[in-house]
Amino acid sequence: MNKQLQHKISNTDQNGVSVIQSQPHSALNPAGAAGLQQVPQLVPVSPGGGGKATPPSKMKKASMDKDSDEYRQRRERNNLAVKKSRMRSKQKAQDTQQRVNELKEENERLEAKIKLLSKELSVLKDLFLEHAHNLADNVQPPASGGGPGDLCNNNNNNNSSSNSSQ
């Protein structure tokens, strides 16, 4: 049971939701928002007003009755589906979290590797420079002109160390 609680104050209210709340005795709501069941006798919307082709079904479904067998059956199925869906959702979240961990781990590995490679590279470059200097010293031609002696030095890249001290 680990619990990661992060307080991210998102504050109340979200998108365009207006919550007018809690007036002890005030307006009377047409439909109980809280807790009650009401028989949804939908208004038999008469298709007449411009509508059309709506079959003359007065009620949406006869199965809307709670007592109906049909209704119970449907409810049960939906409940099952809901359960399944939520389970899946939860699992997914969990997996995602785990993925974060894995990625983090791999990231560290990669960074370590980079560090190592950088170091190796740095060493090799230094060696290289050293050799170049040696050569330059030995092969140094007597005459200046366009002597090849200086060739290796091209632009002496002092940046070589490049040292990754971020």
Next chain:
Amino acid sequence: MNKQLQHKISNTDQNGVSVIQSQPHSALNPAGAAGLQQVPQLVPVSPGGGGKATPPSKMKKASMDKDSDEYRQRRERNNLAVKKSRMRSKQKAQDTQQRVNELKEENERLEAKIKLLSKELSVLKDLFLEHAHNLADNVQPPASGGGPGDLCNNNNNNNSSSNSSQ
């Protein structure tokens, strides 16, 4: 497993809450069917293991009355808390997902960098080998211009360094 609940429609329409939620889609609220709720769904069964059984005709608290002001108030608060909690949860999941994306991206970057460094390293190593061969073969090359062991032609890729991301 099947719970058959008896509905009691003692709807008290005195809820002090009005939730106007802007729904992305057609917010059809026929006859105020929006806030339907189910009924008392679970009753604390008798604990069985000794102690007092719960008398069916007794209430633990007077606040249990749905009509109670106290009750409604508590419910309202809880509803808010629930909403908040869920919102937070959702947000967290979202953040986590985003984190995955970011990490993946960074991972790619790191791998690319590794590849590059590896290549550089490889090149340098080759050069070294070549040079070593040259030395072994002839300590004094006749001329440095265009010779086979022209180690200097390397354009040392000094692109590295100066790369400090993150």
Next chain:
DNA sequence: CTCTATTGCGCAATCA
């Protein structure tokens, strides 16, 4: 249109 999947919401139990 039927059926499942997803989503928002309220309730109640439980945690902290």
Next chain:
DNA sequence: GTGATTGCGCAATAGA
């Protein structure tokens, strides 16, 4: 006792 979580059921809806 209060807010925060969580499991669950309902209903509306999106999706197939």
